[in-house]
Structure formats: C-alpha cells, structure tokens
Amino acid sequence: MYLEIITPDKILFTGEIKIARLPGILGSFEVMKNHVPILSILSRGKIRVRQVNDVISYFLIQGGIVECSNNKVKVLVNE
C-alpha cells in the first residue's frame, strides 16, 4: 500500500507501508491493504505509519483530508 502525506509547503512522506493509523474526525481508524475507497476528514492528532520494514514513524498534524482508493492513500495535511 502506498502512502503520501502532503502539506502545502512540502511533502512529508511517500512510500510503501503496511498500515497507517489516522486521527479521523469521528475517531481514530486504521487503513490497511485493500481498504474500501474512503474519503474522510482528519482532526488534530498523530498519524502512525508502519512501513514495510516495520519502522514506525509518527506525524503530528493539525487536521486534514484523507483519500484512499486502489491501495493508494493520500493525506492532505493542513499544516
């Protein structure tokens, strides 16, 4: 599964991942392979990313939008 985290100023993260936990506005949720196409709003919080080599990284965000389709996750972070 491919993940992109983009802010207006720069690209924070791109790469293959196993799983990502996102701070959805209705509560935190996780995205794995073959997730159903989803469009959601993110609230302020942490994004937790487990990469293919099991390295876990965190990104602090102030809110944003996530789109997931065809095993591609795009996270548009407000800042």
Place this chain on the structure above:
Amino acid sequence: MANLKDIRIRIASVKSTQQVTSAMKMVSAAKLRKAQDAIIQIRPYAEKLNEVLISVSNNISSEVENKYATRKTSNKILIIAIASNRGLCGGFNSNVVKKTVELVTIQFKQQALKNNVDVITIGKKAADGLKSKGIKVIQNHVDFYDNITFNSVSELAQVIMDSYANGDYDHIELVYNQFKNAAVQNLVNEQYLPVTIARNKVEKLTKGEMKLAYLFEPSIYEIVSVIIPQSLKVQFFKAILDSVAAEHGARMTAMHKATDNAFDLIKELKLNYNKARQAAITNEILEIVSGANAMKS
C-alpha cells in the same frame, strides 16, 4: 561637440547605473529561483486536492448547498489586485492597475455606478497606481511580502471568504500576473468566488475510469464543507506565489534590458568622447602649424 569633461562625467554616471542594474538583475534572478521553488512545492498539494475535489463532485448528484455557491444576483463586487511593493519591473504593476481600471469601468460598470465595487490591493504599487486613477482602495496589504507562508496567506483568504459568506459581496475577482517563464508573465483575472467546480473535467474522467464508490466519513456534505474552503485558500496562495515569481521575472527582464541599454549608451558616449578629443588635438596642431607658417612668411 560637447565639452570633454561633460562627456566624461556622463560616462561615469552611466557606468554606475549599469552596475546597479546588473546587480539588481542578479538579485532578482536569485529571488526568482526561490519563488519558483515555492510554486513547485505547492503543486503536488494543489493537484491532489483538486483530484479529491473531482472525485467528490463525481459522487455528488446535485449541486451541494454551500455558502460559497453561486448567487442569483451580483450586486456587490470585490476586486483583489495583486501587484508588488517595489517598482522597476517593467509593466508588471501598471498592467495590474490597467486591468483593474478596465474591470471597474467596463465589466462592472453597472455596479460601479451604484458605488458597489470595492478594491483590495496587495502591494504598495497597486494601491498607488489605482489611487492616481481615482479608484478608491478600501484595504491595502503591504507587509504581506516579507514572509509568505501558507498560514499568513490563508488568514487573508479566510477574511475574504468570510466576507463572501456573510453576503458583503456577491462576486470576487482576482487580478494578478501569472508566471509563465522568466521572460513572460500573463496577466489574468479570474473569478475567485463563487466557486466553480470543473464539471466537464469530471465527465472526462468517468469515461475512462471505473467510478469508485467512496465511503464518506462523516458525510459527503461535511467533507465538501472542508474541502472547498481549503481549495479556495490554495487557489489564493497559488495566485500570490505566481505573482511573486512573475514580479521577479519581470524585474530580471527589465534590469537585463537596462544593463544592455547602458552598455550601448556607454559605447556611443565613448565614441563621442574620442571624437571630441581627436578634434581638440587636431585643432591644437592646426594652431601650431599655422603659427609656424606665419613665422616663416
């Protein structure tokens, strides 16, 4: 033939002007590169946001009610003219002023007669230019260019969007220079509000691709109410970045021309100077020779 000393002073002054203009060109070239980088950085975000917006509007059957949508009447107009704080950049600022005047006096003539057209300027030169044309500027943002970040720009964008949502204005127009390349800037005026979602683009996409049944969380309407303001802010930010890059490009070209011109001027002056010097020498020799001849005879 002009005085030798005068020409010498002239040459010295043109030379120092040339030094200044070529230095300014160099500075603009460096700043242009920075501004271009900023445009390149915003591009992926803007493109992705647009993609999301398109896939959302793919899933909307009818026009979603939102506070930035089209209104039937367009009584109150707001024009935002984006130019620069500094001059010496060719027609960059005056083009913005000209276009704004044109919009006020031709396109929005009806509203202007009723005093319903307001102008906000970004950049000192735009405000000065419009004032001299007799157009009232209600707001002028000059301290904007010191530090351009998405946050500082989106603050202003939010104020403008709020004034539309509150019903202070029914139509908002942006006037700015779009950056094409270092030598070419396109002056554009685009409708900022009400929002226009590219419908025809949507249809093109649906033909080739399978329509994805998205899960919307919490609901499509709430997503639209987040995405549209965000994309408006990005649009505004892009306009500002474009204008900044265009400004440096325009100044670079203008200064390049000025340097070339100074070079030509120096060449011409030097020729004149040499001619004058030669004439003076010839005159002197003539005097000596004729003096000697007079002594002989």
